Amino acid sequence: MQLPTLAERHRVLAANPVIAANVYKRLLEAVLEHVVGLQPSYVRRRTVALGDRPVGAFGRIVGFAVVTEAQGRGSNHAHATLFGDMSPITLRDAIDDVVKRAEICRRLDCIVRAWLPHKQPGLLSTLPCAEPTAMHRDGRNVAPTPNADAVAFEAFANGVAGATNVHTHSQTCHKGAVGRYKCRLAYPRAPWSYDTTLLQLVSRKMPDGSVRPVALVDIKPRAEHDEKVARDDPMLAWVDERVVVVEVHRADESSVNHTSADGMWCDIACDESSKVVSFCPAMTALLAANTDVSVLGSLPQVRDVFVLALTG
């Protein structure tokens, strides 16, 4: 069977919203069950014990919240917050231990990626199509099994990400107050030539009372004041003024050339990886679609994202 042209497929999609909604529902439930490793509550009859839950693409998941929204063109898409076995509390407990920090970063590298091999070639579907079609747009192409052929799986995932996860500015980037003067999704982003690491955000209080982020630095020891508060009151053991940021490796083959003499990098305009939207290779390969995966480094971030997702 020949795959119809993109315009024809769009016409079919627009004419059959019920089927599209059905496919979206089944796809979302399949992702939650098989990629995330936990079914939504409304399809389960009982709670699965934490130890019996499979380890999915994001680790062992404790809980999640998913919100469905409609895009400008009317298609459904989802925003999700996942609470895994590596929560911000785990990060907070581990940030003072260099060994644990390195282990966490290695684990994060398995989950999220923000770089692509240099000059990723666009892959075309080899199956019969009415017009040349990218591999990820032809649903008949199935991702190789990573256990059987890891190299082919990586190539497939990178090929999909190269086609779907490179940011291009659009009208969406310029919505709201922030969008008036810059891309509100903060692209292009500064590359990071080093391995994935945890850093501390340093902020400064401005004369007008606002707090402005200044720099990312190596994590400093916990403040003596916070230590004392935690000793005096076990309920405040999590009190920690340090804001931890997960800096994911974001560089391509040319990035090492940008490393400056002081050990840092820069020139975001010269690096293609600045526009890569971070993704989970496993989910990208399976869905063959655009996804944006970010790691939250602290409890306030979790709270803000959760409230934003539920209130719009």
Added chain:
Amino acid sequence: MKYVVKDGNQLANVLSLIKKADEHLEAHPSIAADVGTRTRTAQHLMTRLINALNSDVEISGQVAASALHGMPSNIFSSDFDFCYILPALAHVQQLIKDGAEQLDDDESASDVDLSDAAMMQLLAAELDALPLDDAAAGDFDVDGAEGTYGVAGDAGADADGPSDDTLFADDEPRVLRNFVAQHDTYRHRGEALADFTLYEFCGVLAVKKGVADSAAAHVGAGRPSNARFPLDAQHPQSATHQVVLKSKLDVPILAGHTVPPHPGPRRGDPAWRRRANAFSAYVLTLHAPWNLETGVPDMPLTFESLVRYARKLSTSTSYIDRARLFWIRNLSQVCALACSIDVLSE
């Protein structure tokens, strides 16, 4: 009255909406193929105007189809249930006050430790100052003599329990139903569930019809039924209902006002003390098991006893104790930021 019956579709009454719709069109112009034509502009303006008049929004075909399929827009890994903490707190407050007054009246109670009596009176006075709705407890009283009983937790999200509408059956003539408050069910939960806290009780257990028979063993094929526990004999539903372990555990939602903030690092002034005791009473009522005899937690609801309780939990090897400490820290952490901002501004 004139304003209420004003015809919303009279031209003079919708001028402001037309202006608003026109501004919206300028800010978000049409992207249709025939944009700029008079027909398209008029259609766009009228659509916007009708939507504004009826407070409607345009939704796509896929969203409508998803809704008709019964797909929830918000999907969670767990279900939620309401925990009516404020009526429970008011109930505990009332019992402690009654206990303190009884100690006052009973001059012959020579075996009562004077320090305990003083603590009870002090605490009763402090609890009086808590920002609670006193009516919250009164509405839940059950005479236990007659009528049909329901469970407050089934009635909805009202912080004070069931609304007036739920107090009546649909049948004519209207029959007054007697509801059992959630905290009354928890208080009379029975010996087998003595170690459960109110928070755990809401998330793990449910009250259902039937009488638990602890001696009955599972017979026949199929999955064994969930564990069932008899209610205490003093519970008004003990003859007809039982406590059942839920198959799907719920995440309790704390109904009512915002959680009292953690008071922050110790300061000792009256304002700090008041906030500390409000927080302690809330947390201990929620996360410390109530005594089956007295119906209140086995410790004074003061900040000092809360810190002692938290220290005990932090040194425990039990997962349940560590989970309780996690929840308490969660409440403290949520409030800590607000608290620190508050302290800075003082």
